[in-house]
Amino acid sequence: MPAATLEAGVQPVLETPRLILRPFELSDASAVQRLAGAREIAAMTRTIPHPYPDGAAEEWIRKHGPAFERGTHVTFAVTRRNGAEVVGAAGLAIDRTHERAELGYWIGVPYWNRGYATEAARRIIAYGFSDLGLNRIFATHLPRNTASGRVMQKAGMRFEGVLRQHIRKWGVFEDVAVYGILAEEYRDR
Numbered sequence: 001m002p003a004a005t006l007e008a009g010v011q012p013v014l015e016t017p018r019l020i021l022r023p024f025e026l027s028d029a030s031a032v033q034r035l036a037g038a039r040e041i042a043a044m045t046r047t048i049p050h051p052y053p054d055g056a057a058e059e060w061i062r063k064h065g066p067a068f069e070r071g072t073h074v075t076f077a078v079t080r081r082n083g084a085e086v087v088g089a090a091g092l093a094i095d096r097t098h099e100r101a102e103l104g105y106w107i108g109v110p111y112w113n114r115g116y117a118t119e120a121a122r123r124i125i126a127y128g129f130s131d132l133g134l135n136r137i138f139a140t141h142l143p144r145n146t147a148s149g150r151v152m153q154k155a156g157m158r159f160e161g162v163l164r165q166h167i168r169k170w171g172v173f174e175d176v177a178v179y180g181i182l183a184e185e186y187r188d189r
Helices: 002-007 026-036 039-043 056-070 116-130 146-154 183-188
Strands: 019-022 073-080 086-095 100-107 136-141 158-169 172-182
Touching (some): 019 116, 026 056, 056 073, 116 136, 116 146, 146 158, 146 172
Parallel strands (some): 100 136
Antiparallel strands (some): 073 086, 086 100, 136 172, 158 172
């Protein structure tokens, strides 16, 4: 039954005390390009390019609806409750075969150090377990991105290990730290 939540085709809006997590709209593309296009963001993520090409944000946003309908991804615009502006993105890449998902997020540089990533991550983890019926949620970060590791810890995830030279970012092989949380651990908190 929880899988139907994703397959119904209507992505929910999630709320926290300070944030609204909503589906992206094409009108958000300029904010995505500006925020995600910062070198500091691209340098700490696996897939965000730098420089961020024109049209890439629109293409990325257009993929969200179909991916949600297929049940493979749910991506949220992270917005402040007291203003409509996009401050970042967060979501889950879902693997129904194994009832798990990978949590991913980025917050624009002007909004760093305000706890938005942790607040969004906690809410999305709750959604993944409560609404989607997942068994496991995991996330990864580059070890040099210690702030992302702290977000994962504050969101209740446990450090599970390091995948050595697991990705190649800008021509350099990089380690990836892995964090995870199980449904039973989430319920027992």
